[in-house]
Amino acid sequence: MGQFVTEIRPGGAIAVDDTIQVKGYETKAGSRILEGFQPLFGAEAVERLEKAGYEIAGKTAVGEFGLDLLGEFSHSGATLGASGGLRGAAAELAAAGTVKGALCADLNGAPRRAAALSGVGFVKPTYGTVSRYGLIPCACSGEQIGVMAKSAGDMRGLLEAVAGHDPKDGTSLPTESYDYADGKAVSEMRVGVVKELTDAASDGARAKVQAQADALRGLGVAVGEVSLPLADAARTAWNILLCAETCNNLSRYDGVKFGYRSPDYRNIDELYVNSRTEGFNFLTKAVILYGSDVLSKGRYFACYDKALKVRRLVWEQSKALFENYDALLCPACGKTEYQPYDIKEAFGAVFAESFYTAIPNLTGFPSVVCGGVQLIGDALQDGRLLNLAEALEGGAAK
């Protein structure tokens, strides 16, 4: 069972992960550095859900700032499945039916991974369609609040409730609201299985992709194999941007105004250093160091600036595939089970796994996880991906 940070209000309610602010709830983004932090305002996405009549069930644990694989290094504690393997807190609650759905921030694929492992759905919407106002910021250029739910229909309903222009977010697209009903029949769609991502995955993860590819063929979808040679570069580029932006955004936690302050300091420099040393976990510190390095004077053009160029190239390469394909099919994660491990290995583990999830964060393209696999679509084709997910659900029910 997934961990609630706060008390559960059962019923058809929606959980919100701990990187998304809900007024009246402590929000600590899984980190000691934000211990006791009471947000002054609720996230736009949460307010919209409430306006649409959904009740907030409570907040679910996340890994510190959502940076790890599945919340294993959360200050609130890790969530384990029945087998002892790592699980995402929100995904487990949704799978158990404790909540109807959840809002989760996707900055490096954690909720997609969690959904795939717990057998629920997750949509990381097109960048700019869901307001990031009230999301504890890390990797602003690619993180989005997404929706987790058991069924594609519930995902569609929840996403329609939260998406739409928000003047408080400067990267919000101008469309006031979205209708995710897509007119295109599944039988007229073409789906490309991404060779690089699928080949690299474990046998189990690859088998899932193959099973869903067969299911799609059974539904009349034309399924082919496609190649994205820049997939590996995409992972590196996103890793650079994610670390750089996170390093910068986390610099506001200095122990001065809110959150954790070390009791042990004699001057302002010690206040900063000790509060941050004690407040962040090892993985976060590794991200900060790496981010600080790629932004430094001597490295900026070789790392950060180049990552921005790779972002453009990956976007172009994917866009070219979308000329012929409605969606790309690939694993949501490289394995089918993850065991708890030492935090000293976390940076490498996250880097390895982000291979499967980086492209939607890097390019802003939407991604839907269903039936244990991932579908990536062209910008604003979230509805089409949900159609495919819905068809797969129906196919599986038969």
Add this chain to the structure above:
Amino acid sequence: MRYEAVIGLETHVELATKSKIFCSCGGHSAKGEPNTRVCPACAGMPGMLPVTNKRVVELAMRAGLLLNCQISRYTTFDKKSYYYPDLPCSYQITQWFHPICREGSVEVTTKDGARTIGIKQIHMEEDAGKLVHDDWTETTLVDFNRTSVPLIEIVSKPDFRTADEVMAYLEKLKTMFRFANISECEEGAMRCDVNISIRPEGSEELGVRTEIKNMSSLSSIRRAIQYETARHLDAVERGTETLVQETRRWDDVKGRTFSMRNKETAADYRYFPDPNLMPILIGDDWLRRVKDEMPASVEEKTAEYQSKGLSAKEIASLTAERVLCDLFDALISSGREPKEAASWILTECGGILRKHGQVMGELDIAPEKLSRIMEKVSGNEINRAAGRKVLEAVLYEGADPDEYCEAHDLSAQGDADAVRQVVLKVLDNTPAAVRDYLGGKKKAFQALFGGCMKELKGNGDPQVIRALLEEELAKRS
């Protein structure tokens, strides 16, 4: 050997916008009790996102146009990271890669003639908060009112050779920016970093450069430049010390500069484009609109006022302050005579402001109210002295001209019949003076006139009194 100073300036100017640069908090750093003009966004709370205030971009474009700059058609905001308690996010949003204006110039005139100073770039950025040290409790307090107040930083080329040129440049920027409503340029709203080196005259090479940070008063800047130039000269000519490239601080009390911790100059600010702020594209239409909306310059206003028949002195006084020009223009468009309008603004309003210890730039009156007072006086409803009284009440009590006149029965004092009664009374009561006057002692007229004024408690219109006195005296001759 003769040496010359090579001086470059980085000038920060606070923009006169209603709100801050990335949130809707009120701008204008000087206003408000500490920490009252701050919101979750400018306090750096997690979850808030910056949204660019378009007005800031337009005022920066306006400044660029005034300084003959190229306006960038693609401009971006970048983040600059450093830790300091007055910086809520530990990063400042500024422009590093694509500043809004580049390559401009401005002509400055000193007693040695005119010279052109190159402008390297102008960029937009947010201000930081203010640290206030309390010596009594030995604590440092932070005031976030100023965080995210919009600034432009004007980076000059190292084209200045003397402190006089720097002064002339800063005065010119001040006048231009105030007049174009870019900045109010009040105390503290214009701050300078000065870069100085010296070299043998005629040499093209630059000497060791030092930077003096964050000065806001013109006299400090002048003294700091003079001190620092002399220090460099001593070092180079007499070997008093070895110059190092460093940042220095000006101590206005001690009258000298001090080396700041070298740490700061070694800082790596790790600039990168802010992903929360989309690049700003400046198209032809927008640029044209900003050009069209540019308020007339001092030169244009001067020509306009000359054609309206104002004197050079009046023009100089009016064009010293944008508010005066705006008021004058409003009076003219509501049908008042130019000469009269200038006189009411400069003489009457000016006199009252001076009496209250204020300066012309602080004049704040609704043009309709001043126009109404002028109308009442020119229509002889009230005399000019009464008009002045109404004006003072309007300025300092927020009175309405019509209501005030009625409530204080000022209208009657303009009435010639009432004045005539006073004149007759004075003539009857001072027969000696009347005799003297009629006997040829013209000086006696002043005594009679003074008597009338006294009776009228100073509210009489001199012209009316004089006319009536002459009329009544003629009857008695």
